[in-house]
Amino acid sequence: MSTRLLACAVSALAGMTLATTTAVAAPAPVTDTGGVPVVEAVSVAGPAPVPRLDLDRYQGTWLQLAAVPQYFSLVCARDTQANYSLDPQGNIAVHNSCITWANTLNEIDGTAVVNDKETQAQLHVSFPGVPTQGSLEGPTNYIVTGLAPDYSWAVVTDPSRISGFVLSRTPTLDADAWQQVRATITAAGQNLCTYLTSPTTGGESRILPLCTL
Structure with missing residues (x-):
């Protein structure tokens, strides 16, 4: 299940053209026609970023507590995490790591560039040397859609909602925090x-669907 956090967000979208918004089907008000309920599909914009991301406060180590599986997940058995720091160019240096099923360390380094100067919560992440992921500049593939006021947890996805990550400063979250995380994921249009x-x-030692907890 575990992946390389930002690397997964990029890798899962490799070779695809990302738009800043994506039309998806969502429930509209239900009407009754002859006893048969009808639900109309409406166009919904892509996931909205948080109003403002403080990059200084966002730095440091984040633990991945849940994520949408990707094929890169297969290598990671546990303790998937990301460390973010500002580099000399003003971008975010990314260091992702996890422990593999062979109990070895798997890690990768990359760079995140802010694409949305207003919120700073929409970024393009690249990984030099990785095919299709080496360009420093490109379309947004990392959106912070939810963030605790104290920066204790964050929810991240991408414009197409293919990826998703629940990040935390600690190995566990309390019930109230998990309730907010779930609400954020649902509000972003994800299952x-x-x-x-x-x-x-x-923290959690099992691999379980978030909807069952």
Whole structure:
């Protein structure tokens, strides 16, 4: 289940053209026609970023507590995390790591560039040396859609909602925080059941759909 956080957000979208918004089908008000309920599809914009992301406060280590599975997930068994820091160019240096099923360290370095100067919550992440992911500049593939006021947790996805990550400063979240995380995922137009928990030392050891917890 676990993946390389930002790397997954980029890799899952490799070779695809990302738009800043995506039309999806969502329930409209239900009407009754002859006893048969009808639900009309409406166009909904892509996931909205948080109003403002403080990049200084966003730095540091984040633990992945849940994520939408990607094929890169197969390598990671537990303790998937990302460390963010500002580089000399003013971008975000990314260091992602996890422990593999062979109990070895798997890691990768990349760079995140802010695409949305107003909120700073929409970024393009690249990984030099990785095919299709080496360009420093490009379309948004990392959107912070939810963030605790104290920066204790964050929810991240992409314009097409293919990826999804629940990040935390600690191995566990309390019930109230999880309720807010679930509400954020739902508000972003994603299905809770597509998120699986990420085994984390000191936290959840199982891989379970987030909708079952």
